[in-house]
Amino acid sequence: MMNELSMVQRIVVWVLPVVFAITVHEVAHGWMAKKYGDNTAFLQGRLTLNPIKHIDWLGTIIIPGILLLTFTGFIFGWAKPVPVDARNFKNPKQNMAIVALAGPVSNILMATGWALLARLGVILNLDFVSLPLIYTGIAGITINLVLALLNLLPIPPLDGSRILTGMLPNRWAWYYNSLERYGFIILIVLMYTGVLQLVLGYPMFVIQKLFFDLAGL
Structure with missing residues (x-):
């Protein structure tokens, strides 16, 4: 479906979902860390949805841009990691695991939101309104599911x-x-x-189908 779009249209459709997927993922880590007693991200002004505070030029702009422009069919990226100091946690290992899980969970929640937006486009059935909602919804579902699944891989320093x-x-x-030094x-x-x-x-095929069904696609 995305192949029907011109290059400019593809960029317009993907830019907002990609930026929000990456930004909210990091904010979720910082927000959960604050819940467990670590205010590091908060004190550094990183608990904000302002993408400028989170942009990593390589991971937020260059890598996703190259993948999008080269039609690889696989788009991912990352933002500047929010600072988390596990020494401020009562149970550092266990609390850090939940802080890490908050990122992928936020992506699943965002994928749900984008699916509902796409469903609204399907219900409205007005091309000039519906098509932007549907295309952006598809992009939002896709990038968030990719980030959720990718980050759950047990490769340091990914959330998984x-x-x-x-648990170790x-x-x-x-x-x-x-092994973290070799992770990338x-x-x-x-x-x-x-x-x-x-x-x-x-x-990805299975979970994407579930979300596309939710979207009515």
Whole structure:
């Protein structure tokens, strides 16, 4: 369906969902950290939906832009991580796991919101109103589900690794998190060898179908 759009239209349709998906994901981490007693993100002014506060030029602009313009069919990105100091938590490992989980959960909630927006477009059935709502809704569903699933992978420093760390004995957790320096390299290798799409392809197909059904598509 997106293939029907021109390059400019694709950029217009995707830019808002991508920026919000990445921004809200980070704010969710900071918000949950504050709930557990860490005010670091709040004190640094990072608990805001103002995307300028969260933009990482490589992860928020360049990478998503290249993926969008090259029609890879797989779009993802990241913002500047919000600062979280686990030393302020009463139960650092367990609390950090929940703080990490807040990011993917926020993406699932946003995907639901975009699905309802697309459904509104379907119900209205007025081309000049419905088509922008439907196309933007599809983009919003897609980017949020990709970010949720991607971040749940147990590759340090992705959120899934923080969740897994919360369940590991301290010694194992330390060794496991020492892989963080190689995390980005591992992710890039998995992406360009096709392993990443192999792992995420079927789960993405299933969950995307559920959200498209919700949207009435």
